[in-house]
Structure formats: C-alpha cells, structure tokens
Amino acid sequence: MTIDTFSALEVDKIIQGDSLTVLRSLPDSCINFIFTSPPYADNRKKTYKGIPIKEYVTWFLPISSELKRVLKADGTFILNIKERTEDGERQTYVLELILEMRKQGWLWTEEYIWHKKNCYPGRWPNRFRDAWERCLQFNKQKNFKMYQEAVMVPIGDWSKKRLAKLSETDRIRDVSKVGSGFGKNVSNWLGKRFVYPTNVLHLSTECANRGHSASFPYSLPAWFIRLFTQEEDIVLDPFIGSGTSAIACLDLNRHYVGIEAMESYTNLARESVNNWKAGHNGHSKKLI
Amino acid sequence: MTIDTFSALEVDKIIQGDSLTVLRSLPDSCINFIFTSPPYADNRKKTYKGIPIKEYVTWFLPISSELKRVLKADGTFILNIKERTEDGERQTYVLELILEMRKQGWLWTEEYIWHKKNCYPGRWPNRFRDAWERCLQFNKQKNFKMYQEAVMVPIGDWSKKRLAKLSETDRIRDVSKVGSGFGKNVSNWLGKRFVYPTNVLHLSTECANRGHSASFPYSLPAWFIRLFTQEEDIVLDPFIGSGTSAIACLDLNRHYVGIEAMESYTNLARESVNNWKAGHNGHSKKLI
DNA sequence: GTTCCGCATGAATCGATAG
C-alpha cells in the first residue's frame, strides 16, 4: 500500500451512506479483503433490509462491480448469503448472481459452507430446518493471498469445539494474552499438531440479548479475515450492519472500512467500536 | 400403483445399458423416488466416468427430462453432485443445470448439504479440503410425499437439563402464545426423545461393508429413501454404479430399479445383491 | 476464578386469515 492510497482512503471508519455511492468514492485497488453479508432478499418488506427477489441480481451487480474495482489484484471477496424459499421452492437469484458476477470478470473460486449449529426452530411438512448458508469466495485472479496457517485447528475432537467457540469469550482471552496478534497466538498454541480445516465451518449464531442482533456471529468474519489478511491490512464490509466485522478487525489488528445505510445501525456500529476501545483502556489502534 | 404399471416395469433388477435409452423404455409415473450420483464431469479423462464439463448440462438434460416423466407426481428426485474445480475455479455447470431443469418444469425444492466428515486428504495453496457435496431436491409439484418421522434423530443432551425442571417462564412464554396450550406442550416435550434433523447431513464416506468401493456411502441413499418412500415403494437409480442404492432398498424393503452402463459395474452391483440375499438366508424380497 | 444452570433468542417457513 502506498502513501497515496492512505491519503485518499480513510480507514477505521464506519461510513454512513448508500453502499454504491460510497464505494464509488473509494480509490482503485486499495482493499485487501472484502467480507459482507448483504441484505437478504425479501418480497414482503420494501425496506432497507429487504430487496425484492426479482430485483436482487440487478441491485447487486453494480455493487459487485465497484467491489472488484476497489479490491487489490490479489485480494479476496467473501459473500455470505442464502437464498430464500418462496412458493415452496428455493429461489435461484444467488445462482444467477454467481453466473453474472463471473461475466463481470470475477472468478468463483470456492464455496464455503457455514453450518449453523443452532439454526432456527420450526417444523414444516415439506422441509427441514435450514441449517446452512453459503460463503461464496470470489477473486480477481487465480493467485491470491491466503494465510492458511492462521486458521489451523488442533487435531482431535476438541478442535471442533475450539472453532465453534471463537466468539465473545474467546476474544477476551486472546486479547488478555497477547497484544501482538491473533495469528501468532494460534500458531504458538500448546499442541504442535495442527491440521488445516475444511471448507465446512461449524459455527453457532449468537443469541444473547445485547440490544441488537448480529446477523452473523463474530467468528464468521474473524475466521475469513485471519485466512485472507495479515495485520495492518484493510478490510471492507459494504453492509456492516451492527459492526461485527469492525470488531473482528480491531481484535485482529486489521484496518476496517465499514459502510452502512441506516443511521440507527451506523450508530450501533460506532458504539460497538467505542465500547471496544473503552474495554482496551482507551488505547485505540495506532493509525498510520 | 396399478397392475399395468407392474406388468410394464420389472423391479428389483440392475439393468445394463445406456441410462437415457433404458429410461425411455420405462412407463410414465411409475417411480416413487429417484436417487442418483451421476458420473462427475471431467475434462481430462474421456471415460464413462467423465463427461466433459462443457457438455455436462447438455448431456444431463435429456436424462432429467425422462426422469421427470417416469417419476410419480408426488415423488422426489435427489441429485447428489458437486462441481469440480478447473483452472482454480469452481465450475458452474451445476448451477446452470439447476436453472435449466427448472425450465423443464422441475421445482428446485431444497438443497441438502452432505457434510463428509472424513473427506479426502490433501493440501493446496489456494483452497482447503472439500468436505461437502450438494444433494439437490427436485419435485414435480409442491405437494410431495415426505415421511419425516422415519429420519428423526435423538434429542441433544441439553434436553436432560432443560426438561428436568419446568420453570415459571416456560409457562409464561407458552401462555403468551397460545393461552391454553401449556399442559399439552409440556407433556409433548417431556416424552420427546427424538427430534427432526436439519438439511445438513453429517455422514462419513464409509462404504457398504462388502469391500466394494462406492462413490457415496450406503447411509446417504438410505437416509433419503427412508425420508421419501414407504415400504414396497419403487426407487430408481439411473447411475447405480456398484449397487449401493440397491442394497439400501433391500435393507429397507423397497423395490429398486438400477441402471448401469458399464458391464463391470453391473456385475459388481448384481454380485452385491446376490451377496445380500445369501446373507439373508437366500430369502429374496417377495415380489409382487 | 471456575462451573453450573436457567433462559431468551434466532437472515425460518408454512398455512390460514384478512384486505
């Protein structure tokens, strides 16, 4: 990254505004990694958090085009999404989106499965509970940065527990141990036998009553951020919601750029960031 | 099922021949359930087990059309498939296949994830081990046969604590919803030992215990056969390979129709069937 | 500081009812 980039790109901020508009104001090739969980399709509510199914692809494509522009050549874009059912069918807009994004020049590199261990309850005569979501990986070129060692897990049964419990409690423990960084911490871990994970992630959704609901658990962006970035890298979340990705960046010593359209969510995200800083003795991350 | 159907459809057989050709000889609407794991796409090997990627959709569509014809109106088709990577990208033929099959009139009802707990080992610089496959559910109409009780799983350990004491809030919460449903609700939970599964299946890739290698484990077709059929129903596998689906049918007292193009696999499947019958004291399943 | 235990919650989905 160059000085020029930094002079044009302000990092560690939650920007309030329309995602497409804000993205257009960002410089080319300034972002190391993009993680986002965009608003899901919803025919019923025509609010911010509900894009009609039929308009979904059309709505997203200009955004993915800008994301491709701002992403560095060796960067990665992870899109967390799951299609809705309508009229008893899985809708196909996510499939269409993948095909259209490839026409934009994106490579569809991989599809990770987020297995939601505590999925929503319910019972229906024609289907079971939906316990998984897609984490689609897109890249600009075949060679991209990937730091597999940062997400290695201990071998054996408790490795699954370890991966599953990478949430709030874990965060505190890690911070209290080391200030130098999460990846280092993990690699120094007690056992010497570590194994690479697979493309299936077993994470629970957080369900505590904290005044707001995170649409995805802290550990989801954290896992991908560790996998695709190094410290001081810049992470973009164009639909940051309540700020989960930003908190993950703070913990992992990455820079973040968050965009959020709704004022209430923006305030919530900024508050989360301030709480994090307060919890770390007022020491905010050193800015370049 | 009518007598006519049976006179035209011979069940409990492994038919050797080209799948499309054989399918065309079957009567309309005679099959209760279709499960198959078709030959994977592969550009390099031009063998039976390798359909070129670019031809895959074109190759499969006439087959899926015939499958739709032979399936009963309330039947289900489960397609176990996973796209290959080529040039560092996930290929898109499965996505395209879903879209094209919908144009044929199929409903894309659901996508189950088969999580392969002991997936193939290996390491690559740009991806992790692939630990999941798609099990795509297609139907002819919104209302289809589904026997959810047949695949219920033991309830989690949490229930022991949870049900040990009935707290005040349980009562309040129930009352707030349905008013009169409290007693009934609690009594249901107290006796409950099994719950419904989700759309994520955790199965190992272990094969049938006969020393024959199968591309998918016995438990995968068995699970779906139990879910979508009753005893005496007819199950079709148009790419039956070494006969795993047939063995599952024998165990579950379902009729099977298997199709296999290669003579060697056909012999293997027939041998598996014979071994099964020998292991059951020569009593083959009663034929109608 | 640990462990234990109660409890509210969740990117859900269907079918019935209402406009």
Add this chain to the structure above:
DNA sequence: ACTATCGATTCATGCGGAA
C-alpha cells in the same frame, strides 16, 4: 385471484447470574 400479515411450530446455543 392475489397479496400482505400473523400465528404456530421448534431446538441448540451463548450469555449472565448463581453456586
């Protein structure tokens, strides 16, 4: 007929307070 809203269904988990 067609769309919008609402109630019913249901289970594993993290969190917070208690022991």
